Amino acid sequence: MSALVSSELLKVRTTRGWWAYLIVIVLITGIATAGQVGSATSEERETTRFMADLVGAVGLAGLLALILGITIVTTEFRHGTITPTFLAAPRRELVIAAKSTATTLVALGFALLALLVLVAVALPWLTIVDATIELDGDVASRA
Secondary structure (H helix, E strand, O other), rough: HHHHHHHHHHHHHHHHHHHHHHHHHHHHHHHHHHHHHHOHHHHOOOHHHHHHHHHEEEEEEHHHHHHHHHHHHHHHHOEEEEEEEEHHHOOOOHHHHHHHHHHHHHHHHHHHHHHHHHHHHHHHHHHHHHOOOOHHHHHHHHO
């Protein structure tokens, strides 16, 4: 099973499409974070709800990871590489499980990247405007 997962991760790494997903995640998360911080009043920035909504911008990475997962499966059929994949591992459920596991690992990386972009944009901005930053259970549950 681990050979199948590493094979799927190699397929993701050696294609050009996932770079586009990374760029889109950085841009959308950065723009969403800047929009939320920039459009909020100083009173709104002090609330826990604002912090929870700010962390909610990371959810965009989940959507793009879902699209990447769909792309991982459909491009194999489009380019005809699914036949050698099933010849190498004839049990289809193992191949699908490996694709799911690889996509989950990539999605976790996407979410971590989105969280880093959120912190890189929001933390300096909130520090400059002297907003209090509180992270509690409500904020952590949105992440």
